[in-house]
Amino acid sequence: MAGLSAQVRQDRAELGIVMMLVAYLLFATLDTSVKWLVVGGVHAFQLAFFRYVGHFAISLIMIGGGGLSWSRFGSGQIGLVILRAVFLVGSTVLNFVALNYLTLTVTSAILFSAPIIVCALSMPLLGERVGPWRWFAILMGFAGVMVIIRPFGEAFHPAALLSVVNAIMMALYSILTRRLAGQIAAQTMQLYAGAVGTLALLPFAIMTWRTPQTGLEWGLMIALGFWGWLGHELLTRAHGFAPAGTLMPYTYSFMIYLTISGYAVFGNLPDRWTVIGAAIVVVSGLLIWWREKRMEVRHGRG
Template identity: 45%
Template sequence: MLLLVAAITCFTGIDSSAKWLVQTLPPIEVAFVRYLGHFVIVVVLFLPVYGSALWKSKAPKREFWRAAMLLGSTLFNFTAVQYLPLATTASIAFTLPLWVCALSIPLLGEKVGLRRWVAIIVGFGGVLIVVRPGFESFHWAAFLSLGTAVCAGLYMIETRRLAGVDATATQQFYAAMLATVMIAPFALLQWEWPQTNLDWALFISIGFWGWLGHQLLTIAYRLAPASTIAPLTYLQLIPMTLAGYLFFNDRPDIWVFVGAGVVVSSGVYVWYRERVLARQVKASLTNIVPSP
């Protein structure tokens, strides 16, 4: 549980660094640096251990699609934080479990019951409370945050598909390498160098936060059941709100927290229902008596 809290703190470091840097640098350049740093760390740490096995994948097409979705999520997010408070982007991003649940139907062939569909609909109602379309406070960048959640949902589904197929180090290698290669030409065409010492520090460290956050997250899920630690992900709203207030003077209004509460409640209920159904399936399997 502590490892997961540390992981989401690292993810807050990514978003905070990105929000600062995109004020003076192109978002695609910031995304490139984030993945380049991640890639360099993965190669330095894992190549001596795995050797050529590091890039040997049993499902390269899935690795490519997974990396593309992670990159899409990053590009949407880095552009959104340029215009929206971190608490707002985080609140919209909390629809991730709802997207995973909905997308698992066509992509994984899973069945979603009426209760979870109601939770999904209520969760998106919470998003409407946060963004308040039609009101003066509405900003079009909210659609970018929704794009972040959709791409992240597709990334999580591909991660499920790759479980037990490729090693975690191999998945990290492809996610960082492919993202770096795919956006390098576009980032280099718009390249601008950081101007201040703080810009340089964030420019260099953003890839480290990305690598460390994913490593801590992977270890946390290895040491504890997902059903125990998954709901703690919503605690990220706390460091995101604090970072927005301390570094960017962002002061989200009460409706952001009301909407976030609705989204979080819906996500926790979806998690709860999946846990209950998993227990029922397990119980039914254990009650099966093999025929002689």
């Protein structure tokens, strides 16, 4: 029986890993589609609106299947749920704008400083202790970001700063998600993210509207919401099958996916400094993950 139980846990962990890989493939597909559309003249606000109106429609259908009563939509921490949604929507808009100027590899590499920022903010915001090893990894990660954006070099583009703020917003979004986990249903948080994005971006979408010229443009715009919703759904469910420590290294598949699609669709290959900076960010993120795993084992949680 013990062997069977271990096999079941292994199978569940493998399913969680597969879900994680598919979720980040969907996010990469979303970003690649957005870059293709925004370079083609569709405004980032319009694309962000479609991203969230589709997300909201699907979430409403899913959560409203059992009846449209306030008890199914209410939340005891509505302020934090809405603030979490604001950070996610703001992050999306900044990312979509940055994609008009930066390559997919650069935006994804900067975004992966978000877990490092989470670690830096976990002490003041969550009361968690951050030891010297993790502070070293945090400083190392920021050095990696500086290598990527090269703020004092000729290759610097101001849009890189948008990606940095995007990473900060994603970090704050992650911290709020961690705080609300177990208190608010994932479907409820999905619904509010879609609702906030739809309502906040509707006026900007109207002001910047450009009617898609082809069926492919329409199809990609409509699919943005589905890819975003399904990616977040798989990401949430993956953590129900495997612990975060097991799943975390697979998040870097996102960078691999975008490097491939960036070359296949746009002919972009990362330059030497982007590769070096991305490698530093990845190593620092993995160092933080390793220290957190060690701490879990030391305290009997691993």
